[in-house]
Amino acid sequence: MKLEYSKAISMATTDEVIKISEILKDKHTIKTIKKPQKTLTMVKMREVVNASLFYLGEVLCCECMVEIDGVKGFFVTMGDDFEKVQAAATIDGAYNAKFQECELLDAVLDDLVKKQIDERKNMNGEILKSKVDFNLMGE
Amino acid sequence: MAYVAIKGGEAAIEQSLVLLDSFHSAKNSLEVQDVVENFPYLIDQIMSEAGLYAPLYAALSLKQSKGSLEEAIFLMRAYRSTLTREYYSLPVRTENMRIFRRISASFKDIPGGQILGPTFDYSHRLLDFGLLEESLKKSEDTVEDFVVADDIYCQRVRELLQKEGLFPEVEDDNTEPFDVTSNLLTFPADRSARLQTLTRSDTGFLGGIAYSHLRGYGSVHATVGELRAGMVSVEIEHPLMEGETICIGEIYVTEVDAFCPSHEETSGEFDKIVFSGGYGCVFGRNETKAISMSIVDSTLNEAKEGDLLDDEFVLTHGSSLEMNGFISHLKLPHYVTFQSNLDLVRGKEEKDD
Numbered sequence: 001m002k003l004e005y006s007k008a009i010s011m012a013t014t015d016e017v018i019k020i021s022e023i024l025k026d027k028h029t030i031k032t033i034k035k036p037q038k039t040l041t042m043v044k045m046r047e048v049v050n051a052s053l054f055y056l057g058e059v060l061c062c063e064c065m066v067e068i069d070g071v072k073g074f075f076v077t078m079g080d081d082f083e084k085v086q087a088a089a090t091i092d093g094a095y096n097a098k099f100q101e102c103e104l105l106d107a108v109l110d111d112l113v114k115k116q117i118d119e120r121k122n123m124n125g126e127i128l129k130s131k132v133d134f135n136l137m138g139e
Numbered sequence: 140m141a142y143v144a145i146k147g148g149e150a151a152i153e154q155s156l157v158l159l160d161s162f163h164s165a166k167n168s169l170e171v172q173d174v175v176e177n178f179p180y181l182i183d184q185i186m187s188e189a190g191l192y193a194p195l196y197a198a199l200s201l202k203q204s205k206g207s208l209e210e211a212i213f214l215m216r217a218y219r220s221t222l223t224r225e226y227y228s229l230p231v232r233t234e235n236m237r238i239f240r241r242i243s244a245s246f247k248d249i250p251g252g253q254i255l256g257p258t259f260d261y262s263h264r265l266l267d268f269g270l271l272e273e274s275l276k277k278s279e280d281t282v283e284d285f286v287v288a289d290d291i292y293c294q295r296v297r298e299l300l301q302k303e304g305l306f307p308e309v310e311d312d313n314t315e316p317f318d319v320t321s322n323l324l325t326f327p328a329d330r331s332a333r334l335q336t337l338t339r340s341d342t343g344f345l346g347g348i349a350y351s352h353l354r355g356y357g358s359v360h361a362t363v364g365e366l367r368a369g370m371v372s373v374e375i376e377h378p379l380m381e382g383e384t385i386c387i388g389e390i391y392v393t394e395v396d397a398f399c400p401s402h403e404e405t406s407g408e409f410d411k412i413v414f415s416g417g418y419g420c421v422f423g424r425n426e427t428k429a430i431s432m433s434i435v436d437s438t439l440n441e442a443k444e445g446d447l448l449d450d451e452f453v454l455t456h457g458s459s460l461e462m463n464g465f466i467s468h469l470k471l472p473h474y475v476t477f478q479s480n481l482d483l484v485r486g487k488e489e490k491d492d
Contacts, residue, residue, distance in 0.1 A: 007372060007386035040219070041226040041387060043192070043373055044316065045233075047334060048297060048396050049416035049436075052312040053230055054331035055320075056338055057186075057422055058219060059373060060193035061226070061387055074379050076226060078388030079195070096380060117290070125286030127239060130255040134247060 001095040005109040009091065010077045011116055014084040020108050021087035023101055024068065024094050033072065034065035036082035068093035163205045174198035183391070183423020184208065188459045189215030190320065190339045192390050192422050209463040216460050226375045229384065233394050233420070236369040238291040244363040245398055251293035256368065296365040297396055297416070305414050326451045333450060337435060338421050340457030342428045348453060349431035352438050357448060359438045361397035361417055368393040368424055393426055395419040397433035401441055415440060 009017055024030070040058040047054060063076040064085040073093020077085050095102055175182055175198040185197040189212045197215060204210030240256025243249045255261070300306040316331035319339075324332055337345065353360060370389040377383035397417040417437025419429035439450050456462060 001383070001385075003374070003384050003386055006384075007389075010386055010388040038222055039226065040191075040222050040224040041228055041373065041375060042224055042318070043228045043390065044230050045334075045420060046230040046311065047418040047420065048233070048295065048394075049309075049418045049440075050312055050330070051309045052314065052330060053316045054334040054338075055316050055318055056231070056335070056392070056420060057190040057192060058224060058320075059228075059387070059390060060191060060196060060222070063225065072379050074377070076375060076385060076387050078192075078373070078390075120290060121287040122285070124288040124291055127254060127256055127291060128288045129286060130257075132253040132255065 001092050002109075004113055006075075006088075006092075008109055008112045008116055009075070009088045012084075012112060014081055014087075016112065017084045017087045017091070020105065020112070021090045023104055023108070024090055024099070027101070028069045028094075028099070030090055030093075031067045032064070032086065033067050034063070036062050036064040036085050038080055039063050039076070041076065064089040066090050066093055068097060069099075071097035073097075159205075169202065171195060171198045171202055174202055180424060181208070183421075183425055184342055184428075185211050185215060187422040187425055187428065188212045188339060188341055189219065191215050191219045209459055212459045213463075226387075228387075229374045229376065231371050231373060233367065233371055233392070234295055235292065236367055236371050236392070236394070237389070238293050238367060238369040239391075240369070241291075241293050241365065241367040242363075243296045243365050245365075246296060246299065249293075249296050249299070249365075251291075254291065254293075291369075293367065295396070297398075300364075300398070300414060306416070324454060326454075328450050328454055333439060333454060334418065334420075334432075334436065336454045336457065337419070337432045340428075340432075341459040341462060342425060342431075344457040344462065345431040345435060346427055348448070348457075349434040352434060352448065357438045359399050359401075359417075359434070359441050361399040361434050361437050363395060363430060363433075364398035364416070365396045366393070366426060366429070368426070391423050393419075393421050393424050393429040395426075395429040395433040397430070397437050399437045399441070 009020075039061050041061050042058050043056040044053055045056045046052075059078055060080065061076050061078050062080050062082055062085045063074070064082070065072060065074045066086065066089045067073070068090055071093055073089045073091070073096055075085050075088035075092050077088060091105060094105060169177075172195070175194050178198075178201070181201060182194050182197045185201060185208065186192050186194065189197070191197075193215075196218065197211070200211040200214040200218075204214060238251075238254060238256075240258060241251065241254045243253065247253075297306055301308050314331075316335065317329040319332050319335050324336065328336070351357070369391070371392055372386050372389050374384045374386050377385050395418070397419070399415050399417060400412055401415040415437060417433035417435070417440065419432030419434075419436065421429045421432065435448075435453060438448055439453070442449060
């Protein structure tokens with residue numbers, strides 16, 4: 001799965017991810033290999049003074065592994081949404097198995113990426129309105 | 140002197156816990172999600188000091204602890220210890236931050252501009268009594284001069300000075316960081332250990348240390364070269380597909396790059412004045428803490444023998460859990476300790492008589 005798709009899935013709602021995974025539900029056999037469970041990811045940061053690494057802290061995540069027609073799919077996402085991570089692992093499995101539905105998944109996920117970008121545009125515009133416009137006094 | 144085990148007090152303790160609930164029971168209970176949305180700065184502070192990014196759980200801990208920050212952080216740290224850490228992220232680079240706010244106190248004109256974003260800095264510190272009448276459901280504000288824009292990314296201010304040769308261009312140092320949550324901290328501490336400890340430190344403690352240094356107890360006076368706050372992606376390697384990366388989501392961070400003039404010895408008569416830096420980065424939005432962290436980092440970078448501030452002092456006294464835990468333990472019975480003090484005083488008095 002492309003990195004940008006995994007980002008879109010991580011940032012999507014549960015319903016959105018489940019809906020996308022339903023593209024695969026009736027056509028393939030899906031087995032859960034590792035039940036959704038909570039875990040931690042340690043965030044490694046690159047600081048800017050010496051460009052060295054340090055640990056910022058941990059992020060609460062959940063992970064899940066499934067098998068879809070015998071091919072493994074896996075996902076980790078922030079938070080504790082077990083339904084979402086299971087659906088995401090199914091989508092990942094479809095990409096790993098290179099199913100013919102991948103083309104449709106690509107289209108749906110491209111739309112999701114675009115929707116998320118569009119949803120941020122208003123906020124970005126509002127933020128940019130707070131950019132300082134320096135003028136010298138008297139001009 | 141041996142310790143003596145004693146019994147008793149179970150019923151009193153049980154009643155104390157009952158009272159904790161009844162004394163602080165609220166007429167209207169807040170939904171945990173409401174806590175997340177209404178107190179974002181508090182949630183960020185809990186996550187930062189607990190070292191665990193989980194906004195909903197931070198809100199839950201705050202609700203459970205009835206607003207006690209130290210209890211909330213304790214709950215978060217305790218909960219974190221029940222989970223296994225399966226993943227380490229790839230290095231997060233904040234130059235890829237999706238910016239909400241970005242300012243520089245060093246330069247007026249910076250590429251991308253000074254973006255104030257949401258901040259209390261310019262607000263009137265007057266109580267808003269209108270909030271007393273605020274209804275539960277807020278109506279959406281109507282924006283008249285509607286502007287849309289792409290995600291905001293900004294070049295680093297540091298790069299301006301690097302181009303002038305005033306800051307050295309540094310190559311990535313990929314040495315694996317020290318992890319203070321899994322290893323015993325030793326001194327002098329590795330810089331990665333220092334930064335991890337500082338980012339988990341108590342905001343007030345770190346602010347106090349930085350303030351004392353700025354007031355004259357330290358030799359470094361840093362300028363905020365750049366302060367940026369926004370979202371960064373957290374990515375891990377796909378455990379099944381070699382070469383693939385998964386983005387697990389975005390986290391909100393505040394980062395400060397502090398610039399400090401420092402001396403470099405030369406073969407000539409005078410030292411050369413160059414720039415050195417201090418770094419601060421924290422979970423969520425906590426500018427005072429990020430700035431304080433950068434000041435303490437730059438101070439420790441420049442520390443010389445005999446300086447008031449050393450890394451052992453700073454790094455062993457800033458953890459909210461340890462600090463408050465140790466102070467709190469003074470409330471526990473110290474009967475034997477005090478009796479021995481009492482005996483000493485009484486003995487002395489008898490001798491004097």
